Amino acid sequence: DIQMTQSPSSLSASIGDRVTITCRASQSISSYLNWYQQKPGKVPKLLIYAASGLQSGVPSRFSGSGSGTDFTLTISSLQPEDFATYYCQQSYSSPRTFGQGTKVGI
Amino acid sequence: EVQLVESGGGLIQPGGSLRLSCAASGFSVTNNYMNWVRQAPGKGLEWVSFLHSGGRTYYADSVKGRFTISRDNSKNTVYLQMNSLRAGDTAVYYCARDEPYCSMTSCDVYAFDIWGQGTVVTVSS
DSSP, X not given: OOOEEEEOSEEEOOTXXXXXXXXXXXXXXXXXXXXXXXXXXXXXXXXXXXXXXXXTTOOTTEEXXXXXXXXXXXXXXXXXXXXXXXXXXXXXXXXXXXXXOEEEEO | OOEEEEEOOEEEOTTOOEEEEEEXXXXXXXGSEEEEEEEOTTXXXXXXXEEOXXXXXXXXXXXXXXXXEEEEGGGTEEEEEEOSOOGGXXXXXXXXXXXEEOOSSOSOEEEEEXXXXXXXXXXXX
């Protein structure tokens, strides 16, 4: 199975900050990497597909990059509604493993 | 409107069985890949099972041999039959549609674009 490791596990940031979350795969997964946002008590929401594609309706302050084993999710200017937990997920092979999550808080 | 609605969760004793349902609207489950994902209390997301449009199925090792994913085309519904339930199966269970997206080099990057609201399964005596 492909292991997905996110860092950090949590971070504190302020409104307007640039936030970067890293996801590393245990083997190369090309661009088969997605990012999801989950707010407390809510359903996960797809943010980024195929490492860098912005899902329809997602604000442009979110961006993704990387390929192979190392990937990054960047929020260019953190907004109040962005406080949430973010998960990466590989879709290269089954099982479709998720990272452990990164909680972005104040 | 494209949506998924889960049902069937509840409190069940260890060793018991439950069948979860995921009713789709706005699209056909027959023509899409479908998944079940779960989230234990205070924990992260865990992929559970996958149903290919052609009928192939895949399972996480933690549920293999105990859970079965299936669909009823006439009802446009996907199911998760859960047997021999354990305390460790306690979670919110989500169904999710798998949609293909394009990268720079291919159009076979699948991502969960539509999620249901989730149904709670509690395994406890």
